[in-house]
Amino acid sequence: MQKCVDGYWINICxxxxxxxxVPVLSSARATVAVTAGVPSGSAxxxxxxxxxxxxxxxxxxxxxxxxxxxxxxxxVRILPAAADASKAVVSGKxxxxxxxxxxxxxxPSFLSWNSSNDVASNICQALVSGPGVSGAVxxxxxxxxxxxxxxxxxxxxxxxxxxxxxxxISTDNxxxxxxxxxxxxIVYIVTVAGTSSLALTxxxxxxxxxxxxxxxxxxxxxxxxxxxxxSLIIYR
Amino acid sequence: MAVVAGPLDAxxxxxxxxxxxxxxxxxxxxxxDGTAIATGVVGEPLTxxxxxxxxxxxxxxxxxxxxxx
Numbered sequence: 001m002q003k004c005v006d007g008y009w010i011n012i013c014x015x016x017x018x019x020x021x022v023p024v025l026s027s028a029r030a031t032v033a034v035t036a037g038v039p040s041g042s043a044x045x046x047x048x049x050x051x052x053x054x055x056x057x058x059x060x061x062x063x064x065x066x067x068x069x070x071x072x073x074x075x076v077r078i079l080p081a082a083a084d085a086s087k088a089v090v091s092g093k094x095x096x097x098x099x100x101x102x103x104x105x106x107x108p109s110f111l112s113w114n115s116s117n118d119v120a121s122n123i124c125q126a127l128v129s130g131p132g133v134s135g136a137v138x139x140x141x142x143x144x145x146x147x148x149x150x151x152x153x154x155x156x157x158x159x160x161x162x163x164x165x166x167x168x169i170s171t172d173n174x175x176x177x178x179x180x181x182x183x184x185x186i187v188y189i190v191t192v193a194g195t196s197s198l199a200l201t202x203x204x205x206x207x208x209x210x211x212x213x214x215x216x217x218x219x220x221x222x223x224x225x226x227x228x229x230x231s232l233i234i235y236r
Numbered sequence: 237m238a239v240v241a242g243p244l245d246a247x248x249x250x251x252x253x254x255x256x257x258x259x260x261x262x263x264x265x266x267x268x269d270g271t272a273i274a275t276g277v278v279g280e281p282l283t284x285x286x287x288x289x290x291x292x293x294x295x296x297x298x299x300x301x302x303x304x305x
Contacts, residue, residue, distance in 0.1 A: 010288065012286050014284065016282075043286050045252075045256075045286070045288075045295070046253070046284050046285065046286045046287075046288065047283050047285055047286075048284050048285075049254075049281045049282060049283035049284065050278060050281070050282060051278075051279060051281055051282060052276065052278055052279075052282060053278050053279060054260065054278065055278050058252070059262045060251070060259070060262075060274065060284070062284075062286065063244065063246070064246050064249070064286075064288070065244070067246035068246060068247070069246050069249045069250070069251055069286060069300055070247065070248075070249055070250040070251055071261040071262075073260060073261065073262040074251055074259035074260060074262055074274065075259065075260045075261070075262050075263070075266065075273040075274070076259075076273065076274045076275075076276065076282075077273050077274070077275045077276075078275075078276050078277065078278055078279060078282070079275065079276070079277045079278070080277075081277055081278045081280070109255045131246070150245045152278060152279075153279065154278050156278055158286070169267065170275075180291065211260065
């Protein structure tokens with residue numbers, strides 16, 4: 001057992017973790033002066049502080065001289081910080097397009113893409129390049145879906161918080177819905193083949209508008225299909 | 237005659253929120269026992285008050301100084 005009492009100085013050790021027995025998320029140690037022989041009273045209360053970068057329900061453990069203080073473990077709830085556009089995860093579902101031995105065709109299933117991961121390798125002949133860029137092919141007239149998962153600057157989910165995401169599509173209208181898990185979905189339909197754009201912006205609580213991602217909708221020039229196509233590229 | 241606190245007793249000591257409310261023990265319903273769940277925001281200072289007491293529950297006298305490491 002580590003002895004934390006050094007003369008009149010006492011080391012108070014606090015640690016924050018998601019659960020007992022797991023790695024500590026944050027910790028703090030304060031050494032306070034305790035003078036023996038002085039009258040007891042309101043003194044004896046010491047403030048110890050630190051910060052956490054992980055949101056969620058956590059457990060605070062407090063020890064002094066290796067022994068638990070009071071009950072030893074306490075409930076702490078850490079809320080996420082303000083939304084940060086650079087951490088927002090933008091994802092979507094689009095129809096998958098693949099060439100086959102007999103020409104080209106669309107597969108009916110959806111393929112997900114995500115702005116935080118380059119999934120270009122999963123998309124046949126996708127028009128994708130650069131870090132943080134994803135791409136896909138969708139059919140003109142079919143709904144495109146973009147989901148935005150709000151995060152704070154530390155990457156914590158802002159589930160249950162209200163953030164304002166705005167969007168603009170240059171060629172057609174869409175609509176946005178908000179789910180209870182902190183994600184937002186934009187459903188849009190582009191009926192005109194050719195280059196168009198989908199711009200996503202996040203309005204912060206102070207009114208600042210930032211752009212987590214910009215989607216560029218362009219003509220599917222790589223495809224030889226009966227219907228005109230549009231391809232979707234997401235730039236972070 | 238002034239009462240002098242005895243040696244520190246960790247079990248008799250307590251951890252309070254920054255506003256002085258006793259913290260709910262992990263796994264205990266804070267509504268039922270009158271304690272509170274400490275709430276903070278990531279990236280912002282989260283402070284607690286540690287009340288050091290002797291076995292009789294008397295607060296330990298303090299020189300008022302503290303240092304962090």
